[in-house]
Amino acid sequence: MDQAEQLRNRIKTGGKTSRPLARVMTVTSGKGGVGKSNTAINLALHFKKLGKRVIILDADFGLANIEIMFGTVPKHNLSDLIYQGKSITEIITWGPGDVGFISGGSGIAGLSNLGREYLTYIIQNLAQLDAIADVIIIDTGAGIADAVLEFLVASGEILLITTPEPTSITDSYSLLKALNRHPRFSRENSQIKVIANRVENPEEGRSLYNKLNAVVGRFLGLPLEYMGAVPQDKYLAQAVMQQKPVSLEHPNAKSAMAYQEIAMKLMNMETEGKIKKRGMAAFFSHIVANKKTV
Numbered sequence: 001m002d003q004a005e006q007l008r009n010r011i012k013t014g015g016k017t018s019r020p021l022a023r024v025m026t027v028t029s030g031k032g033g034v035g036k037s038n039t040a041i042n043l044a045l046h047f048k049k050l051g052k053r054v055i056i057l058d059a060d061f062g063l064a065n066i067e068i069m070f071g072t073v074p075k076h077n078l079s080d081l082i083y084q085g086k087s088i089t090e091i092i093t094w095g096p097g098d099v100g101f102i103s104g105g106s107g108i109a110g111l112s113n114l115g116r117e118y119l120t121y122i123i124q125n126l127a128q129l130d131a132i133a134d135v136i137i138i139d140t141g142a143g144i145a146d147a148v149l150e151f152l153v154a155s156g157e158i159l160l161i162t163t164p165e166p167t168s169i170t171d172s173y174s175l176l177k178a179l180n181r182h183p184r185f186s187r188e189n190s191q192i193k194v195i196a197n198r199v200e201n202p203e204e205g206r207s208l209y210n211k212l213n214a215v216v217g218r219f220l221g222l223p224l225e226y227m228g229a230v231p232q233d234k235y236l237a238q239a240v241m242q243q244k245p246v247s248l249e250h251p252n253a254k255s256a257m258a259y260q261e262i263a264m265k266l267m268n269m270e271t272e273g274k275i276k277k278r279g280m281a282a283f284f285s286h287i288v289a290n291k292k293t294v
Helices: 003-013 036-049 065-070 078-083 109-113 116-126 146-154 166-181 202-219 234-241 254-271 279-288
Strands: 023-029 054-058 100-103 135-139 157-162 191-199 224-231
Touching: 023 036, 023 146, 023 166, 023 279, 036 054, 036 065, 036 135, 036 157, 036 254, 054 065, 065 100, 078 116, 116 279, 146 166, 146 279, 157 166, 166 202, 191 202, 202 224, 224 254, 234 254
Parallel strands: 023 135, 023 157, 054 100, 054 135, 157 191, 191 224
Antiparallel strands: none
């Protein structure tokens, strides 16, 4: 039995039993260094405290920010699922606070080079995450690279991190402009939520959002939602240096409390029925749908 036939058999035996769908959030930013990965990690920890099972997919190729901030080195990554036959549970690393994460490695970037049989196999494996996690957070790279835009187009829920720096606001607008121009972007099926980071006070966060929302509304016509602000905080900086999440290391810090408030707001939206869960199979199917396969 050759490898292709083995894959076909594994796909067939995977069955079509219905699974619960996970809530997939994509965290992004117009430029690097604005606290995107920190936001992903700390929100994940607060979702866990709220009783949700959480997994982060680190899709910021080559930087490995999640594992560095968690202070945990993964044994396997997504490439091992694709090329080494590892199972989905084998490539999950469990970090502090019992939050799981998957290192993307070069695996996702290599999807365009795979045949449809492999892609089907991979998507069916990733679909198993829906039974393992209630919330899956995709931590993308920064900027308007094609790989980043592919994730945003596939996501129904985008968390955009920005800071009061003029370059951050400008780059956030550029990212949204590129997203809006993408041929497969659907504004009707996408929710874009803004989190203001490194602000001096709540008023500065709200002002930042109002500026961005005004220009985006005027020139792009995209609706934005404001989730809240995370203040400048020395305890957050200390936690980063120690490779510890501030929400665990200093749970009473201003930044940790802000992350908690934003997490509760996001969860309340789900309770109120304002969130449509797509699950991981639909997410990755959307990404590979436009890939040329052999």
